Amino acid sequence: MKAKTIKAYSIKDIIKEINRIISNDFKPTLAIVFLSITKDWKVISDVLDKKDIVVFGATTSGEFIDGDIEEGSIVIMLLDINPEYFKSVFLETGTETTFENAKQIGLIGKETFKNPAFLIVSGWLTEEGENIVEGITEGSGKDVTIFGGMAGDDLSLSGPMVFTKDKSSDKGLLALIIDTDKIEVNGIATCGWKPIGTTKTITKSKGNIVYTIDNKPALDMIIKYLGVDYNFDSGKEIVTQIGAYYPLQLERENVAPVMRTAMLANREDRSLICAGNVPQGAKVKFSLPPDFDAIETVIEECNELKDEHQQEADALIMFSCISRHLSFGILMSEEISQVQNVWNAPMVGFFTYGEFGKSKTGKHEFHNNTCCLVALKEK
Secondary structure, three states: EEEEEEEOOOHHHHHHHHHHHOOEEOOOOOOEEEEEEOOOHHHHHHHHHHHOOOEEEEOOOOOEEOOOEEOOOEEEEEOOOOOHHEEEEEEEOOOHHHHHHHHHHHHHHHHOOOOOOEEEEEEEOOOHHHHHHHHHHHOOOOEEEEEEEEEEOOOOOOOEEEEEEEEEOEEEEEEEEEEEEEOOEEEEEEEEOOOOEEEEEEEEEOOEEEEEEEEEEEHHHHHHHHHHOOOOOOOOEEOOOOOHHEEEEOOOOOOOEEEEEEEEEEOOOOEEEEEEOOOOOEEEEEEEEOOOOHHHHHHHHHHHHHOOOOOOOEEEEEEEEEEHHHHHHHHHHHHHHHHHHHHHOOEEEEOOEEEEEEOOOOOEEEEEOEEEEEEEOOO
């Protein structure tokens, strides 16, 4: 399996790049397409479809390619993988629930391959992250491999999209099902965040909305506890970077904590709207702003993945939370480039609104503020 990456800032230029890179020696069958929501995915999909290339696509809140961070661009990984080794499935939440769609994808995977793995991207389904993982697991089995990310929309919060060929939706669930008897699929979900302070309790929540922590309004708790100063007079619901800098760590026994980022704050009821469900009664800690130690932890866990499971890779796909970009700042490029250097293979990725993957000590689940890296290698 060969993989090649290309990028451009206009539809015209990316079409030129597609035509330039395809040759008698390289005839791709699959395209991983990540792009700004301002770009016309339909034109790109049509061009690729006419060349018999399957499209696995999502809009982003920033893209990266081979260690470089881009904004407002189009990045594509083209792979010449045998079409019999993968299957693409697109379903949309509507008549059927997200859980039911995810279960159907799991069932299709199990029927298609003896040992399937799932790469997934989803649209505006922030409250459905756990349902996606649970649905695929229900359909395919508890030991299934699931990695991916929720699409972004350049932080406009207007509705990210997933797309393939002539289908797209901001409520879509797109899966790339891979035959692991033919293609090795290994990955890691890692964040490097350090907890701070004492354990606290989510005393009132519903879905992804946290109302009180230790019986105090969630927003006020963060402001007072962390000494954050913010002007909330601009509107009822405001985008806040509080969650990017001070995400919650949901504590669990004997496994790594799972991160939850506050994407919005409501100044009326002082609640936090998180990028994933936060169960009432959950035990949480706040997190310290990141430094080089966080990056070192991510690189260390990627090296462990390489040493223990996958020495070489033909291609790398990375899903990293937009909150990491907001909080890491210029350090983000250091993390991405160092991750690619672990395998020194072609890589594409994007900044997400949530991530799917397995931590070193956990199970496959839905994350925030986390880096999920997937390595592919033909057997």
